[in-house]
Amino acid sequence: MASSKKIIRKKDFSLLQRMYLPEIFRGLMTTFLQMFKPKITHQYPEVRFHPPASFRGRPVLVEEQGVERCVACGLCSRVCPALAIEVQASETDLEKERYPVKFEINMVRCIFCGFCEEVCPEEAIVMSNEYELAFSSQEEAIFGKDKLLIPAEKLKERLEFLKQNR
Amino acid sequence: MAKITIDGIAYEVDPKLTVIQAARDHGIKIPHFCWHPKLSVAGNCRMCLVEIEKMPKLAIACATQVAEGMVVKTQSERVQKARNAVMEFLLINHPLDCPICDEAGECKLQDYTYKYSIGYSRFNEDKVHKPKRIQLGPNVMLDVERCIMCSRCVRFADEIAKQPVLTFTQRGDHVVLTTFPGTQLDNPYSMNVIELCPVGALTGTDFRFKARVWEMSSTESTCTGCARGCNINIWVRNNEILRLTPRQNEEVNSAWMCDFGRLQTFKDVNSEKRLSGPLMRKEGILSSVGWDEAIAAAASELRLFKKSEIAGLGSAYASNEDNYAFQKFMKDVLGTKNVDFVRHLKEGDEDAFLLRADKTANTRGAEEVGVKPGEGGSNIDAIIQGIKNGSIKALYALEDDIAAIPEIAGVLSNLELLIVHSSIQNETTAAADIVFSSSTYAEKHGTLTNFQGRVQRIRPAVVTLEQDRALDGFAMSRWDKFASHNDRWGRPIKKDARPSWRIVSAVASAVGGKMKFNSADDVFREISEKVQAFKGLNYQKIGNTGVMSKTASRAVPVV
Ligand code: SF4
Ligand code: SF4
Ligand code: SF4
Ligand code: SF4
Numbered sequence: 001m002a003s004s005k006k007i008i009r010k011k012d013f014s015l016l017q018r019m020y021l022p023e024i025f026r027g028l029m030t031t032f033l034q035m036f037k038p039k040i041t042h043q044y045p046e047v048r049f050h051p052p053a054s055f056r057g058r059p060v061l062v063e064e065q066g067v068e069r070c071v072a073c074g075l076c077s078r079v080c081p082a083l084a085i086e087v088q089a090s091e092t093d094l095e096k097e098r099y100p101v102k103f104e105i106n107m108v109r110c111i112f113c114g115f116c117e118e119v120c121p122e123e124a125i126v127m128s129n130e131y132e133l134a135f136s137s138q139e140e141a142i143f144g145k146d147k148l149l150i151p152a153e154k155l156k157e158r159l160e161f162l163k164q165n166r
Numbered sequence: 167m168a169k170i171t172i173d174g175i176a177y178e179v180d181p182k183l184t185v186i187q188a189a190r191d192h193g194i195k196i197p198h199f200c201w202h203p204k205l206s207v208a209g210n211c212r213m214c215l216v217e218i219e220k221m222p223k224l225a226i227a228c229a230t231q232v233a234e235g236m237v238v239k240t241q242s243e244r245v246q247k248a249r250n251a252v253m254e255f256l257l258i259n260h261p262l263d264c265p266i267c268d269e270a271g272e273c274k275l276q277d278y279t280y281k282y283s284i285g286y287s288r289f290n291e292d293k294v295h296k297p298k299r300i301q302l303g304p305n306v307m308l309d310v311e312r313c314i315m316c317s318r319c320v321r322f323a324d325e326i327a328k329q330p331v332l333t334f335t336q337r338g339d340h341v342v343l344t345t346f347p348g349t350q351l352d353n354p355y356s357m358n359v360i361e362l363c364p365v366g367a368l369t370g371t372d373f374r375f376k377a378r379v380w381e382m383s384s385t386e387s388t389c390t391g392c393a394r395g396c397n398i399n400i401w402v403r404n405n406e407i408l409r410l411t412p413r414q415n416e417e418v419n420s421a422w423m424c425d426f427g428r429l430q431t432f433k434d435v436n437s438e439k440r441l442s443g444p445l446m447r448k449e450g451i452l453s454s455v456g457w458d459e460a461i462a463a464a465a466s467e468l469r470l471f472k473k474s475e476i477a478g479l480g481s482a483y484a485s486n487e488d489n490y491a492f493q494k495f496m497k498d499v500l501g502t503k504n505v506d507f508v509r510h511l512k513e514g515d516e517d518a519f520l521l522r523a524d525k526t527a528n529t530r531g532a533e534e535v536g537v538k539p540g541e542g543g544s545n546i547d548a549i550i551q552g553i554k555n556g557s558i559k560a561l562y563a564l565e566d567d568i569a570a571i572p573e574i575a576g577v578l579s580n581l582e583l584l585i586v587h588s589s590i591q592n593e594t595t596a597a598a599d600i601v602f603s604s605s606t607y608a609e610k611h612g613t614l615t616n617f618q619g620r621v622q623r624i625r626p627a628v629v630t631l632e633q634d635r636a637l638d639g640f641a642m643s644r645w646d647k648f649a650s651h652n653d654r655w656g657r658p659i660k661k662d663a664r665p666s667w668r669i670v671s672a673v674a675s676a677v678g679g680k681m682k683f684n685s686a687d688d689v690f691r692e693i694s695e696k697v698q699a700f701k702g703l704n705y706q707k708i709g710n711t712g713v714m715s716k717t718a719s720r721a722v723p724v725v
Contacts, residue, residue, distance in 0.1 A: 106652070
C-alpha cells in the first residue's frame, strides 16, 4: 500500500496528546456541532428515498399502449451475468412479429448491474427506481410479466436519463 | 496434379477443382454466400473474390478452375477491400432484424459482417421494404427483406429436391424470391433450404421463435424416421427437443434429411402421452407401480408358463443393444424359440433419394443381433397363429405398437399375459398387463444398423429421471450448466424411463437368469464378441459417422 507510512504511529506524542483530555473534548465538540446541521436520516418507511435517475433499481419492462416494447430477442437473457432472465418468445400479429409469452426475472439472482438495459436493442428493459425488494420465499422472487410491465410514462425519468447518456 | 500457390504456400491439387474447393481441401476458408459444395456454381454473391496473379481483375474463387502455376492471394488488401464493398452492398437494404431473426447466432451474414465489413453504415437513405412472413410451403416461411438473393434455395429445389418451384422476380434491389403461381414449396425435403439459406430469410414454421440458437445444446445422433438413418443433431433446451438438423455424412444422407424425419421423430419424446414409470393391471385397471414391483411381477408371471407358451417380439424401432439383450433373455433365460419382430414396410412410400419404404430405423440390426425364431420356433405369422389357437399364452413385446396392426390386435385378447415396453401410451399399452416405460432414442446410448448395413450411434440428449446431465456427460447448454433448484428453468420435466436393455436384464435376473449389463457399452461389447456382423466394433470405432457392419456387402452411396 502506498500510504503505509502514514499509519505508523509516532512514538513520541506531543504534550497535548499525552494529556489526553483536550483531544476528547475536541471529539465531543464535533459530535455536538452535528446537532445543528440539517438532518439527512429518513424516517423510513413514512418518509421514502426518491433516487436520482441514475439509480439502478429493479429492472422492469417498458409498456407502451398496452404492449411491451420487448421483442423477446433474448439478448438481455444472454448478457445477464447472473442468469436471472428467462425469455420465451412467440409470434404476434403486431408488426414486431415476436413478443415474449413468458418473461421472468429471478430477483434473487439479479445483481442490479444494468447490463440488460444496456444491451436491449429496443430500450424495452430499463432499471427502475424501485428498491424495495423483500420476499418470503424464493418462488415469490421470480417476477413475471405481471410485475415487470410498467407503463412508459412512469419511467420517463430513466428513459430521459438514458437518452442523455447514451 | 496442378501446382498452385495460395497465400504463399504451395499445394498440389486436382486440376479439375475450382479455387474455392482446392483452398477448402487445405483448410483455407474463402468467404462465400452462394457457393455450396452440394449445389451447382452460381457465382452471384461475389463474396469469394480473390486475387490471382496475371489476372487483371479479381476473380471469383467458386467459378475459377485451378491451373498449373496459379498464384492465389486470399488476404491481400485488394481482396479485403472487395469484401468490404460486397458486404456494404449486401447490407444496404438488409433489415436490422437480428433481434427477431431465428438465424441470428448461426448467420453467415452476421458472422461475415463482424469479420469482413467496415463496421459502420454510410447509407442514410430509406431501405427497400419487401414482404415478410410469407408461407412458401407448409413447413417453410420466407422473409423477403432478409434474402440476399444467393439462389441456394432455388438451386436446391431444382437440383436436389427436383421440384423447381422457386424463382426470382423483379430486378435490381427490388428482386423478390417467390414460388411460381399455383405452386408451393412442399416437396419431402423442403426444409433443407432452412439450413442452406445463409441468412434468416427462410425459417421453419415449426421451430420459428421457439428458441435462440445459443440457448440449446446439440447432440450428434441418428434419425429414426426410416431405415436410411440420416445423421442428425438433436437440439435441446430445458430438457426438451426443439429441433433436429441434418449432419453431413457422405455415405448416408449427404447433407440432407427429409421433412418427415425432421418434424415427426422427436414429437413422441416431448409428447403429452409419454409414460413415466411402469404400469401394472390391478383389478382390471392399469395403475402406476414401482420398478421393483413391476420387475418382480413380470418375472413371477413369466415363470408360470411353459417355454413353448411364451413368445417374444423384438422391435425394429429399438436399438441393437435392446434387441440383443431381449433375444438373449428370451432364448437363453426363458428358453423360448418363438422370437421375431414386426416389419413396417410401406411399399411405394420410398423414393430415389433418401426415403426408404422401411419406416423403422433398425430392421437389419434386429435381425443381425438375433431377433429371429430359434430352431423350430415360431416366426411372427406362427406367433399370431399360436396366440389365436391358444398354444402361445404369454407375449413379451419390445417398443412397438403391435396393437395398431389389425391381425395382431384381433388376437391380443386371447393372451393370458402381455408384457410391453413402450415410451408412450398407445393401443398396445392399453391392452397390456405389465407396461415398462422405456427410454426413447433420444434418451439412451446405443446403435442402429441402417439398410446399408451401416452401424450408427444414437446418443442421449434428453435426461430421464435416473440420469444427470452433468454427471452422465450429456451435451450441456449454458442454461444447463448453471441451473439451480430455485430457477424455474432449472427444473425440467424428467420422465421415469429406462432403456429396454436395462429393463430386460433386470427381469432376466429376477427370473433367475444370468444377465449382467451395466451400460449400453457393456451390451455392445458382448454383441461385438458374439455376433459376426459386429466383430471387432466398438463405440469409438463407430464414432460420429458410423461404420459398415461386417456382413454389409458394400456401401450404397447417396444419389
Ligand atoms: S440488472 Fe444485471 S443481473 Fe439484473 S437482470 Fe439485468 S443483467 Fe441480469
Ligand atoms: S433485450 Fe430487450 S427486446 Fe430483447 S428480450 Fe430483453 S427486453 Fe426484450
Ligand atoms: S439474416 Fe442474419 S444479419 Fe439478417 S437479420 Fe437475420 S441474423 Fe441478422
Ligand atoms: S431465401 Fe435464402 S437461400 Fe434463398 S436466395 Fe434468399 S438468401 Fe439465398
